Amino acid sequence: MPAVNKARRLKQAPRAPDPSTLERMLYYLKLTREAEYRIERVLYRQGKIVGGVYVGRGQEAIAVGSAIQLVEGDVVLPSHRDFAAFLIRGVSLREIFCNWMGRANGPTRGRENTLHIGNLRLGLIPIISPLGDTCPVACGVGLAFKQRRQQNVVLVHFGEGTSSRGDVHEAMNLAAVMKLPVVFICNNNAYAYSTPASKQYAVRRLSVRGAAYGMPGVTIDGNDVLAVYAGAAAAIGRARAGEGPSFIECKTFRMSGHSAHDAADYVPNELFEREAKKDPILRLEKLLLSRCLVTPQRLAQIDETVRKEVDDAAAFAEASPFPDGAEAVEGVYCGERCFWKDRRAGGGPGRVPA
Numbered sequence: 178m179p180a181v182n183k184a185r186r187l188k189q190a191p192r193a194p195d196p197s198t199l200e201r202m203l204y205y206l207k208l209t210r211e212a213e214y215r216i217e218r219v220l221y222r223q224g225k226i227v228g229g230v231y232v233g234r235g236q237e238a239i240a241v242g243s244a245i246q247l248v249e250g251d252v253v254l255p256s257h258r259d260f261a262a263f264l265i266r267g268v269s270l271r272e273i274f275c276n277w278m279g280r281a282n283g284p285t286r287g288r289e290n291t292l293h294i295g296n297l298r299l300g301l302i303p304i305i306s307p308l309g310d311t312c313p314v315a316c317g318v319g320l321a322f323k324q325r326r327q328q329n330v331v332l333v334h335f336g337e338g339t340s341s342r343g344d345v346h347e348a349m350n351l352a353a354v355m356k357l358p359v360v361f362i363c364n365n366n367a368y369a370y371s372t373p374a375s376k377q378y379a380v381r382r383l384s385v386r387g388a389a390y391g392m393p394g395v396t397i398d399g400n401d402v403l404a405v406y407a408g409a410a411a412a413i414g415r416a417r418a419g420e421g422p423s424f425i426e427c428k429t430f431r432m433s434g435h436s437a438h439d440a441a442d443y444v445p446n447e448l449f450e451r452e453a454k455k456d457p458i459l460r461l462e463k464l465l466l467s468r469c470l471v472t473p474q475r476l477a478q479i480d481e482t483v484r485k486e487v488d489d490a491a492a493f494a495e496a497s498p499f500p501d502g503a504e505a506v507e508g509v510y511c512g513e514r515c516f517w518k519d520r521r522a523g524g525g526p527g528r529v530p531a
């Protein structure tokens with residue numbers, strides 16, 4: 178967690194994004210879509226990526242519209258479908274692809290291949306496998322900010338399935354009682370693996386749970402990046418002002434199986450067809466064109482940039498070495514010769530020094 182107090186330099190985010198932020202949001206939406214497509218539909222199918230591959234196709238606007246507003250010192254705890262949060266916080270596409278492809282120079286040095294990567298300097302806490310456990314951790318980060326009188330905020334994302342877990346409820350209660358600067362963002366994509374939302378909870382809107390704990394709760398259209406931006410701006414502003422946590426339910430749809438191996442046969446086709454019409458990228462493109470904030474030529478340029486960046490990252494990862502088998506036991510325990518301590522001291526990734 179960043180220790181430096183940047184409070185005096187922080188300003189509350191504006192409610193409406195300016196034209197350059199709108200274009201940046203479009204860029205990140207497109208970069209996320211293209212990168213995840215390459216990972217899930219190309220490299221995985223070529224056998225170059227193995228194991229579980231989770232993407233957030235169709236729900237990219239949630240991470241984009243919220244993380245884009247974070248400033249130095251803020252922290253985000255993304256879910257497994259918030260790829261854009263990693264990019265916006267400054268993890269490079271090359272690092273991400275190296276991690277997916279199990280390479281020695283990826284952030285986990287080939288130890289795992291999903292987005293369980295973090296970087297405290299960037300204010301990014303990795304996904305925690307037991308779902309929901311990120312929420313109490315978010316409270317811990319928020320408490321640290323509060324105790325240091327730092328005006329930073331924490332965003333924590335989780336699915337609607339995860340919202341049924343006890344940890345989430347305990348964390349929401351704790352955050353409200355302690356007035357912690359945490360924004361709870363529920364990515365409600367209608368399915369938790371094969372379980373539809375109707376079998377997950379009995380309330381009409383999950384946002385009523387905000388009031389249950391004494392914090393504002395809103396339900397917004399998670400496929401509308403401007404709605405996400407506005408909802409997140411209000412919650413972030415409140416958190417920065419020391420007024421405590423908020424709960425945002427972002428309604429969206431998982432436009433994929435749970436993971437790359439899952440054909441999602443249990444999701445009716447009509448649902449995919451209906452939801453495809455609400456695609457967040459097409460919506461933002463249409464809006465920017467109608468307001469003359471981009472030209473068709475500019476859109477084509479963005480597409481070209483995005484494709485080149487993804488080509489570069491994939492090629493870089495493919496050309497990168499796999500780790501030596503012996504490295505698997507390095508850095509597991511932090512003892513006298515600690516890889517992680519050494520790395521913090523500038524030792525860089527690689528072997529534990531002798």
Ligand SMILES: Cc1ncc(C[n+]2csc(CCOP(=O)(O)OP(=O)(O)O)c2C)c(N)n1
Nearest residue numbers: 258306307308336337338339366368369370
């Ligand atoms: C405590 C826990 N239970 C089960 C799992 C296995 N699991 C991983 S993702 C997932 C679905 C979660 O659904 P949701 O919270 O709606 O998120 P989504 O995948 O839809 O984004 C499950 C059951 C887990 N990682 N942790």
Ligand SMILES: [Mg+2]
Nearest residue numbers: 336337368369
């Ligand atoms: Mg879900």
